[in-house]
Amino acid sequence: MHIDARELDNGSLIEGDICIIGAGAAGISIAFDWINTSHKVILLEGGGFEYDDQVQELYNGKLTGQNYYPMKSSRLHYFGGSSMHWGGMCSTFDDIDFEVRDWVENSGWPIKKDAFDAFYPAAHNILDLGIYEWDVNYWMRQDPKCIPLPLDPKIVWNKMWHFSPPTRFGTKYRDVIVNAKNIHLYTYANVVDIKATDNISSIKSVTVKNYAGKEHTVKAKYFILACCAIQNSRLLLASNKQAPAGLGNDNDLVGRYFMEHPELKTGELWLNTSDELKLYQFENVRAELAIVPEVQKELKILNGTISLNPLPLAQKVQSNVRTWNEEDPRKSLKKNQTDYGDAYKKSFFQRVIDRFSSKKEEKIFQAFELYTRIEQVPNPSSRVELSNEKDALGVPRANLHWAMQPIDKYTVRKLNELMGQLVGAAGIGRVKLYEFLRDENDSSMPDFTSGGWHHMGTTRMSEDPKKGVVDANCRMHGIDNLYVAGSSCFATGGAINPTLTVVAISLRLSDHIKAKM
Ligand SMILES: Cc1cc2nc3c(=O)[nH]c(=O)nc-3n(C[C@H](O)[C@H](O)[C@H](O)COP(=O)(O)OP(=O)(O)OC[C@H]3O[C@@H](n4cnc5c(N)ncnc54)[C@H](O)[C@@H]3O)c2cc1C
Structure with a gap:
């Protein structure tokens, strides 16, 4: 059932068994998992069913x-949260991602990949990713044109990606919810405060507010924060009436270790002969080039992948950070899509020109851009902090400081150098690295x-x-009924x-709470 919290009497009390805060991919997936159970689930969403600039403004920060x-x-x-704009590219973690790697500071999870393997197929289904098949050999059998580059398999492997339509949670799952x-x-x-018991061992209630000037109280046995990484930490830090440093922040960890996936154009692959490299092109699934764990260890690098995009097209596409620069996300999306659309049009004309051109080296399927994506090392100085400025509902805004470490740039350089060596050794062409990778003493990432x-x-x-905010079940350390869902964990x-x-x-968290109930 749906209730608009602006229509309730001011000061209403809402009660249930479980309270999920945030209706994006995480929150909706959990709610979905509880449909037709005997438990009353409260799903709190700060916005409405459509984009609302006043609500979006609550996300502003420096x-x-x-x-x-x-x-x-x-x-x-x-x-629906950010799923209303997401691109739909998906893949799974690798075993090595969960290990303590002595060359990667702050690495290691308390769980292994198999903890997710039980839930990946259901998640795959929710995201409409088609057949649950990650083995490159399966995809090669589907199409004889899907042939991997003949690079040394002791060093490089082909990691598969699936593409969601993309599933928009706010559209696809609205009726069922x-x-x-x-x-x-x-x-x-909009949750603006989380109230704990006097000894801060348990959550009693959360306070919600909206632009209609209404304020309500929500009580439940279990609370799940599912507002995504910036907002989850902001809410915990801002709930500081009882715990001055913020809830669950006795060890000054909440908001720290903010990570992204740095991705950028790093070079060009020039093949000796024209080849479509179909296995590496987007069509519901595709492969990217990845480095085997033993070589990551030997080179002391992070995990990363390289995708191959036809150069005449890729050269015309600007980097996302250059086009996604409007405050209004709809305008940013439009600029970004227009940039891609224009690039496609221009590269189509280039393809026509190529067909009649004698300049064979410029043919569209002979040169590919190397586009590198890496994990970034967990870095405590890369962080979300509260601002002195408050939003219209009285919550301190979140400021973000995104910071990288030398190993991030080192990984980008090594991955691409390695690719150059492998392509040379295979005798299939040449790799040209972009200028910013040449100076080994420069550990900065380009703008x-x-x-x-x-x-x-x-x-x-x-x-x-002392090292983490939530335990292996995504429960906040020291607070028995507060859980966090999503990538902030x-x-x-x-x-x-x-x-x-x-x-x-x-879904794993949902299962855990089901077992407790
Ligand atoms: C342009 C773009 C492209 C992307 N492309 C990809 C991609 O190709 N592949 C991929 O894997 N990921 C991609 N992502 C990331 C992906 O969208 C997120 O990983 C995913 O949406 C996170 O889901 P979530 O539910 O954790 O958080 P969100 O989607 O952020 O949802 C959080 C929800 O909580 C609500 N909320 C926030 N604060 C409060 C509050 N105080 N009270 C109540 N409710 C609140 C929000 O309104 C929202 O509905 C992309 C994201 C963007 C923006």
Whole structure:
């Protein structure tokens, strides 16, 4: 059922068994999992069913550090959350991502990949990713043109990606949530404060507010924060009436270790002969080049992948951080799509010209851009902090400082150098690295480095409260009924887009609470 919290009498008391805060991919996946159970689920969403600029404005904040997307437009504040803009690219974590790697500071999760393997298939289904098949050999059998580059398999492997249509949670799952009798969805119910018992061992209630000037109280046995990484940490830090440093922040970890996936154009692959490299091109699934764990260890690098995009097209596409620069996310999206659209048009004309051109080296399927995406090392100085300025509902705004470490740039350089060596050894062509990678003493990332709009790590997982905010079950250390869902719990980010794992970790959390109930 759906209730607009602006229509309730001021000071209403809302009660249920479970209270989920935030109706994005994480929150909706959990609510979905409880439909037709005997439990009353309260789903609180700060926005409505459509984009609302007044609500979106609550996301505004300041940026420092590495060049990034405006705070107001890097995520969405209404039912469905950022899934209403996401691109749909998905892949799974690798085993190595969960290990303590002595060359990667602050690495290691308290769980292994198999903790997610049980939930990935259901998450895959929720995201409409088609057949659950990640083995490159399967995809090669589907199409004889899908042939991997003949690079040394002891060093490089082909990591598969699936593309969601992309599933828009706010559209696809709206009716099923609204029609479920035991799911009570409240829109325009912005959580502004979390109240704990006197000894701060348990959560008693949360306070919701909206622009209609209404304030309500929500009580439940279990609370799940599912507002995404920046907002989860902001809410915990801002709930500081009882715990002055913020809830669950006795060890000064909430908001720290903010991670993105730095991604950027790093070089060009020039093949000796024209080849479509179909296995690596987007068509519901595709492969990217990744480095085997043993070589990551030997080179002391992070995990990362390289995708191959036809150069005449890729050269015309600007980096995302250059086009996604409007405060209004709809305008940023439009600019970004227009840039891609124009590039496609221009590269189509180039293809026609190529057909009649004698300049064979410029043929569209002979040269490819190397586009590198890496995990970034968990870095305590990369962080979300509260601003002195408050939003219209009285909550301190979140400021973001995105910061990288030398190992991040080192990884980008090594991955691409390695690719050059492998391509040379295979005798299939040449790799040209871009200028910014040449100076080995320069550990800065160029200002055209983009992120994937992936916000992770601000309530990181560890069994040790001195090293992490949540435990292996995503429960806040020291607070028995407060859980966190989504990528803020990631201890490291892997070299994958996060949403498939966001849904998987949310379903795993849901299962855990079911067992407790
Ligand atoms: C342009 C773009 C492209 C992307 N492309 C990809 C991609 O290709 N692949 C991929 O894996 N990921 C991609 N992502 C990231 C993906 O969208 C996120 O990983 C995913 O949406 C996170 O889901 P979530 O539910 O954790 O958070 P969100 O989607 O941010 O949802 C949080 C929800 O909480 C609500 N909320 C916030 N604060 C409050 C509050 N105080 N009270 C109540 N409710 C609140 C919000 O309104 C929102 O509905 C992209 C993101 C963007 C913006």
